Structure formats: C-alpha cells, structure tokens
Amino acid sequence: MPPKMRDDIANTYFYSLLRALSAVVDGEAAKLRATDFQLNEVYPAWALTALRQRVNPILWAFQSDIVEATSLEKAVNFDIEPLAGFRQKYIADFDSRYIGSHQGQLKALATKLAMAERINEWTENNKEALKKAYDEKVRCGSAIFRQAIFSHNRPVTWHTRGKSCPYCRALNGRKIWRRDPWFVRPGDAVDSGEKDAPPMRSYSGCGHCPLHQKCDCFIS
Numbered sequence: 438m439p440p441k442m443r444d445d446i447a448n449t450y451f452y453s454l455l456r457a458l459s460a461v462v463d464g465e466a467a468k469l470r471a472t473d474f475q476l477n478e479v480y481p482a483w484a485l486t487a488l489r490q491r492v493n494p495i496l497w498a499f500q501s502d503i504v505e506a507t508s509l510e511k512a513v514n515f516d517i518e519p520l521a522g523f524r525q526k527y528i529a530d531f532d533s534r535y536i537g538s539h540q541g542q543l544k545a546l547a548t549k550l551a552m553a554e555r556i557n558e559w560t561e562n563n564k565e566a567l568k569k570a571y572d573e574k575v576r577c578g579s580a581i582f583r584q585a586i587f588s589h590n591r592p593v594t595w596h597t598r599g600k601s602c603p604y605c606r607a608l609n610g611r612k613i614w615r616r617d618p619w620f621v622r623p624g625d626a627v628d629s630g631e632k633d634a635p636p637m638r639s640y641s642g643c644g645h646c647p648l649h650q651k652c653d654c655f656i657s
C-alpha cells in the first residue's frame with residue numbers, strides 16, 4: 438500500500454519546490470538575457486546563490502518531514518541528527534546537478550540564438566521547473582527515507598504504482614540492504630524480460646526512486 442503520509446508530504450513540497458524553482462529559472466533566464474549569455478556571469482556563483490536562497494531550505498524541510506513521517510510509519514524513532522551530513526551532501530549534489538545540467542546544455546549550443554531558444558523552452562509553461570520539482574518530489578523523498586531505514590540496518594523494498602513501465606515492473610518487490618545498497622548497480626542494466634523493452638543500462642546506478650524521468654514508484 439502506498440505510504441499515505443509520505444505521499445501527502447511529497448505532494449505538498451512539490452508545490453513549494455515548483456514555486457521556488459520557477460522563480461530561480463525565471464531569474465536565471467532574465468540574467469542570461471541581460472548579460473547577453475555570458476555564462477560565467479550566471480554559473481556557478483549566481484545560480485548557486487539563488488538555489489541556496491530559494492530551493493535548498495525547502496529540500497531541507499522536506500527531508501525533516503519525511504524522517505518524522507518515517508518514524509510514525511514504522512513506529513520506531515528515527516533520529517534526524519545523525520542524518521545531517523547525508524542531507525547536506527544530498528542538497529549540495531542537487532545544486533551541482535542543477536547547475537551542471539543548465540550550464541552544460543547552454544555550453545553545448547553553438548549560437549546565442551540557440552541559447553535564447555533553449556531558455557524560452559525552460560520558462561514556457563514552467564516546463565523546466567515542473568520537471569525538476571517532480572523529480573525532487575520522488576528523489577529527495579525516497580533518498581532520505583532510504584537513509585533513515587539504513588541507519589537502523591533495515592532493508593527497503595521497491596514498489597510500482599498502477600501499470601508503471603516494464604523496467605520499474607522488473608524492480609517491483611526487490612529488497613536491498615545497506616551492505617549492497619543498489620536496486621541497479623552502477624553500469625548494470627535493468628532487464629525487463631519483455632521483448633519490446635530491451636535491457637536499459639544505468640551508468641550511475643539506482644539506489645532509490647526515480648529510475649527514470651516521470652517515475653512514480655516508491656520504496657517502503
């Protein structure tokens with residue numbers, strides 16, 4: 438059964454993250470246009486400050502609420518103090534991923550016109566903020582849950598919701614422990630066992646949801 442409390446928390450934080458990320462992406466786009474796409478005016482320092490001000494505190498609060506919900510869900514007290522280092526690293530990694538992705542995308546484009554088109558795509562209908570908020574709703578919530586459970590030397594199990602995709606279905610019910618903390622080890626492939634879905638390689642591995650963009654799986 439889906440974890441109702443954690444799902445409710447994740448859905449609430451999704452909207453806070455969406456608002457904050459929209460503000461960052463819009464500000465970033467304005468700054469890029471104003472500096473005529475001088476990328477070093479925006480990355481990494483400007484973007485990092487914006488993320489630290491607007492998004493990082495939300496991720497931090499999201500993690501706290503998930504740990505509290507995990508204690509209620511499992512009827513065991515999961516102490517949040519020892520998780521502080523993990524939480525900080527998770528958030529720093531989020532910032533790096535965000536900046537690396539945006540800077541990398543723009544750097545790869547040959548002309549300022551192409552860069553202008555790309556940032557229009559990001560801001561149009563909040564597309565980029567929606568994508569990142571959805572990803573964090575699943576990623577941040579399951580990463581901290583897994584870390585809390587592992588801190589008590591317990592296993593976590595993968596669950597799909599509804600129909601799901603062939604790759605996630607292949608992970609459904611799989612259980613992992615801290616001593617081998619991967620649903621998919623780095624470099625391994627997920628074999629769906631289905632003819633129209635060839636093995637999907639995961640270079641960075643998968644220790645918690647999401648397995649892919651728009652994945653709505655959960656761990657328990």
Ligand SMILES: [Zn+2]
Pocket residue numbers: 597601602605647648649652653654
């Ligand atoms: Zn999934």
